[in-house]
Amino acid sequence: MSSRRSRISEEEIAELLSKLQSLLPEARRRGASRASAAKLLKETCNYIRSLHREVDDLSDRLSEMMATMDLDSAQAEIIRSLFRP
């Protein structure tokens, strides 16, 4: 009896590819037309790189802000904002 994990179905792969595509910012704008694999991979790489750049940029700006921050009240405020619609 083959274990459940030793075979991955085509449906699972298709689902994964479609999830990846819906994650990408461009795909949401263009609609549901299926991108080629090469395009999907390229946009995924671009997306991850852009997220890395954002983290780097945010770290720069946070670094400037840090000296005068009250961390406890900031934390409370963010938690509140997470629960606002």
Added chain:
Amino acid sequence: MQVPNSFKLALLKQMLLGFQLSAVSSNSMSFHERKNAIKLSADAAMVFARGSTRWTRGLVASLSKNRNNEDLLRGILGKKYERLSLPCCNSWKIPRSRKILKRCLGLCSRRKKATGTQHDVKSSSTLARRLVKKRIQVLKKLLPGGESMEGFSLLDQTLDYAVSLKAQVDVMRRLLKISKASNLNLHLKEEEEEEEEHAQRH
């Protein structure tokens, strides 16, 4: 795709812990030291929130390469640090999924195209396959621990990682927004006090 709020909360909490441990709000740090501490805190916090998966182990491994990071990593990750640093049980080989995946990536999207000679169709699909291979190599370098992943795992972990990164960005943005607001309040308050003082003297 989104992470639950509990993920962002855990991320925020551990990130702020990291800031406190590395004393980012002290005046004695240089801009770069502070920035690195912030980045490291953000990454370690993201790992903490996500728990054990291949990319988090990969990220811990690469962050640990710098000896200076160890204290902060331990401080933020606690017991998880040891667990995430253990060599991963070697991935169960799924050659079958790799074949299926490569087939889906290489040919599914091209089945509809029937134009051109036999020769043309062959070379265009070879090119497509080469391009896909090339981009997979790029992806492997972007994903922490990606070098040792293949096929389904690679894409699955990529999705997981991208979603977590997005959450990290979101939390950092909110923190920045609030810190700006509180700084603004601080300055306004100072200005008010100065004006009052000025008014009282005249």
